[in-house]
Amino acid sequence: MENQEVAQKIQEVAKKLLSEGKVSCVIGFEKGTVPMRERPFFAYTPEEAERLTWTSFCCNNLANFLVRRDLGEAGKVAVVAQGCVSRNIVGLIKENQISREQVFVIGVPSPGMLDRRKVQAEVGAEKVITEVSEDGEDLIVKGKGFEERVPRKKVMRDNCYTCVQRNPVIVDELIGAETEPTHGGNIDKVSAPWEKLQADDRWAEFAENYQTCIRCYACRDACPLCYCHVCFVDEAQPQWCGKTQDESDVLTYHVLRAFHCAGRCTDCGACESACPMGIKVRRLTSKIEKDIREMYGYQAGMDLESKPPMSVYRPDDPQEFIK
Amino acid sequence: MKNPYVPYPVKITKALVETEDKQLKSFWLDFLNPADAKAFDYTPGQFAELSVSGFGEIPIGIASSPTEGDTLLFTVNKVGHVTKKLHNMAEGDVMGVRGPLGNSYPLKEMEGKNVVIVAGGFAVTTLRSTVTWMLHPDNRAKYGKIDFIYGARTPGLLLYEDQWREWQKRDDIDCHITIDREAPGWDGLVGFVPTICEQVAPKPDNAVALICGPPVMIRFTQPVFDKLGWQPEQIVMSLENRMKCGIGICGRCNVGPEYVCKDGPVFTKAQLDKLPAEY
Amino acid sequence: MADKILAKDKLAEFIAALQKDKDVFAPKLDNDRLVWAPLEKADDIVWEFSNTEMSPKDFFFPQTECMMHFKNDPKAEDGMIMQAEPELAKERALLNIRPCDAKAFGVLDMIFCQDEMTNDVYWRDKREKTLLIGLACNDPCPTCFCTTVGCGPHNEAGLDVLLVDLGDKLLARPISDKGAKALSALPEAAADDAAKAAELKKAAEDSITQGVGTDKISGAEVLDLFNLPMWDRVHESCLNCGTCTFCCPTCHCFDIQDEVQGEAGRRVRNWDYCMSWLFTVHGTGHNPRHGKKERVRQRFMHKFKYIPLKRGGEIGCVGCGRCVQLCPVNIDVREVVNSMNA
Numbered sequence: 001m002e003n004q005e006v007a008q009k010i011q012e013v014a015k016k017l018l019s020e021g022k023v024s025c026v027i028g029f030e031k032g033t034v035p036m037r038e039r040p041f042f043a044y045t046p047e048e049a050e051r052l053t054w055t056s057f058c059c060n061n062l063a064n065f066l067v068r069r070d071l072g073e074a075g076k077v078a079v080v081a082q083g084c085v086s087r088n089i090v091g092l093i094k095e096n097q098i099s100r101e102q103v104f105v106i107g108v109p110s111p112g113m114l115d116r117r118k119v120q121a122e123v124g125a126e127k128v129i130t131e132v133s134e135d136g137e138d139l140i141v142k143g144k145g146f147e148e149r150v151p152r153k154k155v156m157r158d159n160c161y162t163c164v165q166r167n168p169v170i171v172d173e174l175i176g177a178e179t180e181p182t183h184g185g186n187i188d189k190v191s192a193p194w195e196k197l198q199a200d201d202r203w204a205e206f207a208e209n210y211q212t213c214i215r216c217y218a219c220r221d222a223c224p225l226c227y228c229h230v231c232f233v234d235e236a237q238p239q240w241c242g243k244t245q246d247e248s249d250v251l252t253y254h255v256l257r258a259f260h261c262a263g264r265c266t267d268c269g270a271c272e273s274a275c276p277m278g279i280k281v282r283r284l285t286s287k288i289e290k291d292i293r294e295m296y297g298y299q300a301g302m303d304l305e306s307k308p309p310m311s312v313y314r315p316d317d318p319q320e321f322i323k
Numbered sequence: 324m325k326n327p328y329v330p331y332p333v334k335i336t337k338a339l340v341e342t343e344d345k346q347l348k349s350f351w352l353d354f355l356n357p358a359d360a361k362a363f364d365y366t367p368g369q370f371a372e373l374s375v376s377g378f379g380e381i382p383i384g385i386a387s388s389p390t391e392g393d394t395l396l397f398t399v400n401k402v403g404h405v406t407k408k409l410h411n412m413a414e415g416d417v418m419g420v421r422g423p424l425g426n427s428y429p430l431k432e433m434e435g436k437n438v439v440i441v442a443g444g445f446a447v448t449t450l451r452s453t454v455t456w457m458l459h460p461d462n463r464a465k466y467g468k469i470d471f472i473y474g475a476r477t478p479g480l481l482l483y484e485d486q487w488r489e490w491q492k493r494d495d496i497d498c499h500i501t502i503d504r505e506a507p508g509w510d511g512l513v514g515f516v517p518t519i520c521e522q523v524a525p526k527p528d529n530a531v532a533l534i535c536g537p538p539v540m541i542r543f544t545q546p547v548f549d550k551l552g553w554q555p556e557q558i559v560m561s562l563e564n565r566m567k568c569g570i571g572i573c574g575r576c577n578v579g580p581e582y583v584c585k586d587g588p589v590f591t592k593a594q595l596d597k598l599p600a601e602y
Numbered sequence: 603m604a605d606k607i608l609a610k611d612k613l614a615e616f617i618a619a620l621q622k623d624k625d626v627f628a629p630k631l632d633n634d635r636l637v638w639a640p641l642e643k644a645d646d647i648v649w650e651f652s653n654t655e656m657s658p659k660d661f662f663f664p665q666t667e668c669m670m671h672f673k674n675d676p677k678a679e680d681g682m683i684m685q686a687e688p689e690l691a692k693e694r695a696l697l698n699i700r701p702c703d704a705k706a707f708g709v710l711d712m713i714f715c716q717d718e719m720t721n722d723v724y725w726r727d728k729r730e731k732t733l734l735i736g737l738a739c740n741d742p743c744p745t746c747f748c749t750t751v752g753c754g755p756h757n758e759a760g761l762d763v764l765l766v767d768l769g770d771k772l773l774a775r776p777i778s779d780k781g782a783k784a785l786s787a788l789p790e791a792a793a794d795d796a797a798k799a800a801e802l803k804k805a806a807e808d809s810i811t812q813g814v815g816t817d818k819i820s821g822a823e824v825l826d827l828f829n830l831p832m833w834d835r836v837h838e839s840c841l842n843c844g845t846c847t848f849c850c851p852t853c854h855c856f857d858i859q860d861e862v863q864g865e866a867g868r869r870v871r872n873w874d875y876c877m878s879w880l881f882t883v884h885g886t887g888h889n890p891r892h893g894k895k896e897r898v899r900q901r902f903m904h905k906f907k908y909i910p911l912k913r914g915g916e917i918g919c920v921g922c923g924r925c926v927q928l929c930p931v932n933i934d935v936r937e938v939v940n941s942m943n944a
Contacts, residue, residue: 417676575874585720
């Protein structure tokens, strides 16, 4: 199903849910004010639901807004969710942040979201893009004095390329038909370049990767896993992590955050899309994802039943890595 | 060029736990360099950043009065990282003081008027400074009748007892010292501050009220003054907000366009009525 | 002061002259990102660009700046006593700074240096020792709205020199005495060079079509703006991250922290941001801006109402559009301000 058609269907479902009073709000996307920046939108009325859209640039993880809003007052809300987002909703249910009854999942098989930075690089860093539209497997990118067709495949977000679960895992209403589960990329390859390195070189690569970090915490704040009331970087008594731009402070933040997300991260890519500096945050998280998969046979948020490995203890836990 | 961020070095010459809950401790500070004492030219109502190297700074109202000499008095509530460290410091230790910061009570505008001072809990600090200043022989004649209404939960939580016991002996200030509930050995008033205000019933004619205390005290005291016919212009309050720079730059203490650290901390009720209640 | 001409093939000489007593910096492409970097040679200069990813405020107000140091030993002589950091040792020049970014420094001057007490010596020292050579913007971005916030693509305020790219040469307009001195060796511009620059200016200004209105905001009462119902919706998608404030050329909030490593102690300031709940929380746990709504509202009220009220009408935004481009949820300042102004 083409994205435009999906958008139509999302609007229909949202209008119905809102007019029948089944939910107080539908969390979806609306068109942004700049190209390739669709943005989260909260529709409270059937009229507002007409602003809902669906394109290949819906890059925020909407599950995030289930824990950053006072759902106690909002009652039941509907969320537009593709595979990863639905996995995060499952994660939030398992971590007792929300209950299944509070959420109506409008499931959408993911088309694979696109990376606006890659699109920009494709047409040239100095060019100003004024309009981007979709035509089947191509993007049509327009700007002052140019118009280019760019194949979607070429500019897909890294995490979407290596996605293993495009279809939503929990659904109250599915838009369109289920699709191929993956985009064909190999998630194990994301961390491979770092894995091969010796510790010193790996550290150097890691430090280089985060060199441009400005500590705006957009990666954390865009992440549905990061709902701690007081994040460890904000904690003042004791202060776990310095506040400066010194390398040790910056890297402490990223390492600790990644570990805190171990066994919980769905590789949704919201952190990378949110980062204003284009940092490859997944270089770190994907390695942890791989370890969890290989050591514990677990993938986050795939079902409501299995226990998250980091919150259970088993006598037969593999222990080599703690020694 | 004077660097407004560098604290003056001072030495703790006396430290005293003030209250029975040990939450409040007073520090008497003397400047290491006499020139700094001269430069630190303050007026009651102002505050300073107390600096503990390695821990940080904390904004605290100045409880001493410039009429008392060069020694500064601060009373510090133990709540955070810096204040906990400060409570563990002893006489002879070196620390820093940066200031004076902020505006002050409108001592000039108050001249020729009756003054009512209402204090609750440890918010009495800068009001101690103010009363001391007004009672000084150079200043007393400038003001009319002075009422000092001060309350705490228990006798052991009242600050500066020696001071107000002295004031009680004078005939140029009426002290109304109160505690919330009866306590053994207590010979003073009993009742919440708003109730005492109702009994004292200060007249609004040609008068100014300085009111400082916890939010709940302010909330119940305000209607008492309203009922007595006081206007918002006559009521002066001192705000507290989280601060860092103390000189109106770093951006966190603002209440609307006003920076508590620079434009305040002292505001009239009339001013606050026009501002967002972000304090 | 008369306009001068700087031929592009004479740039090497011009830069060498600057480098005699200054460190020279300019925007440079680094893996598709335009960043500020030390300028080595004239050939490295980028002429076609919209603007650097981050504002150059870091030159005057570094994200992390050591303000003071102390010997962390109570027993040592001078132990625990704070000593100010030394001043900037060498003068600097920023070449090809955009007029919007230079204008922002003018706004920040009013905030960092207000009077004898509010006199940020760290900011002032670096400002006084830096020459700002601007490059007029001939091709503004769709996210630029400088002309509607008291700035413009050829705006001169805050600059020492304004360069206008005329192709193989630059019109060099001295704006301050410091700027005139830097241009003293250059030949004067012909009348048609100045006319060409004026044409480019008009074309650039006319190309900015989307902007903000602020007329009603300036006439409104603080509380009326503060209580607008629009704030209930604006904050909904906000993540409360620091992106908008960190990329902003006029955002200037900071935190001060002490750090100790063995005997070495220092007092450091770091950029801080009003979107963080931590920014305003009291020791008691009470938070005057406890929710996302309060924090988002603060950012816009600060720039478009509070700063103008306190600084003679000057708006705390120069229309560079960085926040529009970088906000992870596309909260567009133009939409927000136009709602405030409705």
